[in-house]
Amino acid sequence: MTAGGHEGHDHGPAVTGESERxxxxxxxxxxxxxxVQAAGGWFSGSLALIADAxxxxxxxxxxxxxxxxxxxxxRAADAARTYGWHRVRVLAALANGATLLLLVAWIAVEALGRLREPVEVLAGPMLAVAVVGLAVNIGGVLILRRGDAGDSNLRGALLHVMGDLLGSVGAIAASIGIMLTGWTxxxxLLSVLVAGLVxxxxxxxxxxxxRVLLQAAPRGLDARAVEADLAAVPGVAEVGHFHAWTLTDRSDVATVHVTPAPGADPLALPALVAARLRERHGIDHATVQVDPPGAIAPAAH
Known part of the structure; x- marks a missing residue:
């Protein structure tokens, strides 16, 4: 006997228009x-600006x-993609992080070349462009921080903009330092420092x-502890085969097998178990299978 312990079968959160805007x-x-920054970096000869651009x-x-x-x-779920398209957001977040790591590597290689063969840097134009960039990036951070903190795409975008902000700070510091010391x-060096912070x-x-794509258990969830907790639900005799994973950045799902205690109504167990998972463990959607008494081997998961 199998039943879902959640009203309806919407497996993912709604995509909010606010985050998109x-x-x-x-x-x-x-x-x-x-x-603007690329042109300024080319004109001034600044790697910090070019890297940040x-x-x-x-x-x-x-x-x-x-x-x-x-x-x-x-897009709505269909017969081929019954969970819908929400994991596209996770893929986008992965791409965001990966491109950022690649950019850090590029900055490091370029900086080493500049250290071997220093080039002239026009500190004045560099400073002016960097200050404008700092203002733009502060505005971007404020816009994104006021959005949905649970959205991985929004968090990924925020990390990128914060990296840009640090790049602008590094460019400002470098330009002022060059003005004062002439040491190009x-x-x-500051470009590498900023890259390291990212x-x-x-x-x-x-x-x-x-973690999400590999269907690892939700962070902080102990599967064995959850099984022990579910065994204490009235009417449940045995619990096993518990599996939980993160469907999207805001939705955890699980499957579990239970057997009824003597005198318990098997049809009532799925709703009771799903409610326990939702209230105590944050599982949004649970599929609960009720097996005959004694069918769950103690070591089977």
Whole structure:
């Protein structure tokens, strides 16, 4: 006997128009300024600006991918994709993190070349462009931080923009340092420093996306502890074969087998078990199979 313990079968959260609007606005800001920054970096000879411009181009592409992902995720489930399209958002978040890591590697290689062969840097134009970039990036961070914190695409976009913000800070620091000391290696050194600050956040986004795609148990969920808890539900005699995974960044699902205690109504168990999973363990959708008494082997999972 199998039953779902959740009213309806909507396996994913609604894609919010607010998140999409916020990312669209930041995309336009980022893409527009990237062109200005690239021109400024070329004119001034600043690697910090060029690297940050490349960062912003990468971010603009990632934001565009996120926008496409929202549109795809909003499509209804069909016979071939019964869970719908929500995991496209997870793929987009993975792409965001991966492109950020690739950009960090590019900045490091370019900086090493600049350290071996220093080039002239025009600190004044570099500072002016970097200050404008800082203002643009602060605006982008404020827009995205006010959005849905549980949305992995929005978090990915925020990480990108925060990386850009750090890049602008590095460019400002480098330009001021060059003005005061004339030491041009400050430019590539600070570029590497900014890139290093981005690695941890980018890797965290990649790792979390991979956890979802590999159907790992939701973070913080102990499967054995959940089984023990479900065994205490009135009417449940045995619990086994418990599996849980994250469907999207905001929806956890699970399957579990139970057997009825003597005198218990088997038809009532799926709703009771699903309610326990939802209220105590945050499982949004549960499929509960009721097996005959004694059918669940103690070591079977």
């Amino acid at each position: 916020r990312i669209r606005l930041v995309f336009l800001m980022t893409a527009g300024y990237a062109a 490349g960062h912003m181009v990468s971010d603009a592409a990632a934001l565009l991918l996120a926008l496409i992902a929202y549109r795809v995720a909003a 290696p400050l430019d590539p 690695i941890r956040s980018a890797w965290g986004l990649v790792a979390e996306s991979l």
